[in-house]
Amino acid sequence: MISDAMRHYTRMLLGLCLVLPRLAVAQQGETGPAQAVVVGAYAQGAFIISHTPRVRHLVRAHPTGVELNFQRQTQGKQPWHAWHRYPRVGLALLYYDYHNATLGRSYGAGVYLSKPLWRTARQELNFRLGGGLGWFSQAFDQATNHKNTFVSSRLNALILARVEYDVALSDHLGLLAGLGLNHYSNGATTKPNLGINMPTLVLGLNMHNQRPFRPLDQLPAPEPADVGRLFLNLSSSLGYKQRNETDTRKYLVNSVTVAGGRRMNRKSNLLLGVEGFYDRSLQAELRDTADTSRPLPDVKKAGVFLGHELLFGRLAFVTHLGFYVYNPYKSNKFYYERIGLKYHLTDHLFGVLDLKVHRGAADVLEFKLGAKL
CATH class of the missing domain: 2.40.160.20 (Porin)
Structure with a gap:
């Protein structure tokens, strides 16, 4: 079950999704082009890879989760924006229930870059990669939780990778579907540290305040002077x-x-x-x-x-x-x-x-x- 707090945050985000386009349109009329942003809320389903016999006893249920995120579109103020086809910089908040008393739940926060692979006026395919921190409600303890060979510390590093497809349902609302991989590990600072690898299926909504995306009208940056050095x-x-x-x-x-x-x-x-x-x-x-x-x-x-x-x-x-x-x-x-x-x-x-x-x-x-x- 998703906690009451997560339901509250989800309602807050959906409210922000409804208000954001109106604020952006007002801003655009008063002060020129608005900063392009995307706010999203997604449901996630996953399975855990059983990569060693030591974790097979834990791979019995399918984790489910919720993600809330905020993305800011780069527009060409830095040369590398155009060189990488104007990626977005994002912040993601993650909640997962592992439906397993040994693993419990996890909460995560990470930053990422979302790079467009293909983009039209109403559709886009993106690859995003990022990292952050994850906190687990249950960790290995020799006396009380010795079966948790996945995570030995409550605080872990988090790596996020995903391919996402977004298609417009209206001028500002988009339907997102994605395939990703979430990885949790503490880098062997505490053991056992076999780490969790979770392929994920993602489905949710994005609210765009500017679609189609329009980069700043400026000349492309020249090649860096140190190329070849x-x-x-x-x-x-x-x-x-x-x-x-x-x-x-x-x-x-x-x-x-x-x-x-x-x-x-x-x-x-x-x-x-x-x-x-x-x-x-x-x-x-x-x-x-x-x-x-x-x-x-x-x-x-x-x-x-x-x-x-x-x-x-x-x-x-x-x-x-x-x-x-x-x-x-x-x-x-x-x-x-x-x-x-x-x-x-x-x-x-x-x-x-x-x-x-x-x-x-x-x-x-x-x-x-x-x-x-």
């Missing part, structure tokens, strides 16, 4: 992780990265780099499992990686694929991946939040600071 990134990261369910201590994880890159075009950077890792949880693992009569292997690791950055102004969506070239203690596969968000604080200083992954399993959530030369 080489650069150097130097960075260091800090993270922490829990080793397993029985050892509840948090262990520091550090890395140092040197990477060369090239701006390929308006939207992309390519990177090639080397990096070193020091995971202190591996020392504790060795002490528990290794033959202490022999010298213990070095737990430090080194790797080479190929990376890509999808650029949205100062923000970038980062993906890396790396291979260990120095790995005396083989605690994992020979390769690793990273996925994250990078933000340039200045032209030369940047910060990154990323998740390091081994074969689809979270290894550590990293906070990185670096310089671009």
